[in-house]
Amino acid sequence: MEPQSTREGFAGRLIRVEVESWDGHDFEVIRHPGAAAVLPLTPDGDVLLVRQFRPAIRRTLVEIPAGILDVDGEDALDCAARELFEETGYRHRSLEFVGGIYTSAGFADEYIHLFEAWTGDRQEGTPEEGIEVLRRPLDEMVAAARAGRVRDAKTAVALLLAGARRSRAELPC
Numbered sequence: 001m002e003p004q005s006t007r008e009g010f011a012g013r014l015i016r017v018e019v020e021s022w023d024g025h026d027f028e029v030i031r032h033p034g035a036a037a038v039l040p041l042t043p044d045g046d047v048l049l050v051r052q053f054r055p056a057i058r059r060t061l062v063e064i065p066a067g068i069l070d071v072d073g074e075d076a077l078d079c080a081a082r083e084l085f086e087e088t089g090y091r092h093r094s095l096e097f098v099g100g101i102y103t104s105a106g107f108a109d110e111y112i113h114l115f116e117a118w119t120g121d122r123q124e125g126t127p128e129e130g131i132e133v134l135r136r137p138l139d140e141m142v143a144a145a146r147a148g149r150v151r152d153a154k155t156a157v158a159l160l161l162a163g164a165r166r167s168r169a170e171l172p173c
Helices: 076-088 138-146 153-170
Strands: 005-011 016-022 025-031 035-041 046-054 059-063 066-068 092-102 111-119 132-137
Touching (some): 035 076, 046 076, 046 153, 059 153, 066 076, 076 092, 092 153, 138 153
Antiparallel strands (some): 005 016, 016 025, 046 059
């Protein structure tokens, strides 16, 4: 389906806003390049999280490493690997696509590709400035997501997917 008309309302460095006319009603739609996020697991089965300030909500948030698909020629898998290293200093030993989410489909087309990674046992680099790396047991974080205590949507979904994947693996055949 396509709108009857579209005009640009705003164009920034990252996003643009289009005003689309659908059946006589105008809708402001945010166009976003998309992103990749990764749930990093250590050899001990802990999850690596990052705590950083998010200006849009004016608070610090604990989340999985993630970044925008803003490097020419880079696909979502490569973006996830890059962001894992930039934000945590850890490199992946394996990296697997597990799903994806539209963050706010009512007004934005942002899609986040979700990955699960197994890391090495130690940091090989320094996290970006302003990021604190946290290490927590995966089971503890899955329980927090199930209880509604994880505020970041991509992080909650990635944790719930990881919990579901492990539950299926434990079922007898």
